[in-house]
Amino acid sequence: MPELPEVETVRRGLEPTLVGARIEHLLLRRKDLRFAFPDRFGARVEGQRVEALSRRAKYLIADLSSGEALIMHLGMTGRFIVEAAGAGPHEPGEFHAGLNRHPAHDHVVFDLGERGRITYNDVRRFGFMDLVPQEQLHGSVHFARMGLEPLGNALSGEVLAGLFAGKAAPLKAALLDQRLIAGLGNIYVCEALFRAGLHPELPAGVIATPTGRPRAKAHELAAIIRDVLTEAIAAGGSTLRDFAHADGSLGYFQHAFKVYDREGEPCVTPGCGGTVERLVQSGRSTFLCARCQPR
């Protein structure tokens, strides 16, 4: 489900309820998600106050008063649901069409007392949670090899060219590689490459030759990546199947897609006349307009 814009949207949705709240009780409805929960998870979380909620790439990080950081990743289908205090005990019920939520997949419930309740729901269970001392966060197994934050100042054309120089892997794969740039997923890579007029199968190194037009492409692509992500955050992310905000509302950046999930539709570029096509790279769908994105 969530790429960087969706995770940032979730973070903003959780922040008012979660930050400053005390986790009074943690209900684990199973012993693992993608990975086992950390040892003594409940004991290490219960009674702690949440001092801050931040995001790194597609990860959420809650700083606890104990000095530990609660790391949360939503995988493909993870989501949080915020409920007001007095909603009664947690009781997985019927499928809720309005929220497109399967309560049978409510796996973790944070009881925040007067602040209400936050429930983590994840159909496919590709998400996970972990606890790490705050001072070891950036050296932790989750973050040590992570690439640069695309919305930070670090993503310049120079840096991007440096990362991609000499790479034979396709542009699509290089942009999805979280060890290089962290936060992009399938949607925003397709959209960025369309806007940049770059074919997803071109070797990543093509934007990194030392001089001339290709080098300009690196600057352009870096700016486009920032733009696409910034616009998507402003739109509250993209709702395709099951992404929803913590309050149940939906994103609307999907209406701004130019190629993603638009196979067979006419290219939106004025005068292009091409058709959006789909191809498969590393087993995942890529959408492009071959006229706007020549090899």
Add this chain to the structure above:
DNA sequence: AAGAACTCCTGTTGGC
């Protein structure tokens, strides 16, 4: 060592 393929899991969709 880079790059591709396979894997985890459940639900939905589209073609026959």
Add this chain to the structure above:
DNA sequence: TGCCAACAGGAGTTCT
């Protein structure tokens, strides 16, 4: 209508 393969926003592990 039913059945079944393909596919889904991610990413760690295993292959070639």
